[in-house]
Amino acid sequence: MSMVLSEDSKLLRIFIGDIDKIGHQPLYEAILFAARKNGLAGCTVLKGIMAFGASSRVHTVKLIEICDNLPVVIEIVDHEEKISAFVEVVSELMEKANCGGLITIEKANVLYYKPRPKK
Secondary structure, three states, X not given: OOOOOOOOEEEEEEEEEOOOEEOOEEHHHHHHHHHHHOOOOOEEEEEXXXXXXXXXXXXXXXXXXXXXXXXXXXXXXXXXXXXXXXXXXXXXXXXXXXXXXXXXXXXXXXXXXXXXXXX
């Protein structure tokens, strides 16, 4: 049985750095596996090529001397209740990683959500 997402869903977007870790595990990986464990509809991790945040320091692949912390964006779409509950999990993981970042929630109009057909 596949999950059904309505047009009235939410998008959780998490901004962190690629060097953020919990122990030896990348934080983005810990968040993705936590989302799967918590039964969220799906999770995508995107790696950026340039960013700045609260520190105003520019991180880019263009400058070798400051390419140590490239941006990572994690996007999760699901029902509002599940997203709201998962924000607490994400906050705990970010605190454990002792990292900076940004968490946002936006309205998401889901128009299509289906798994790939089995062969």
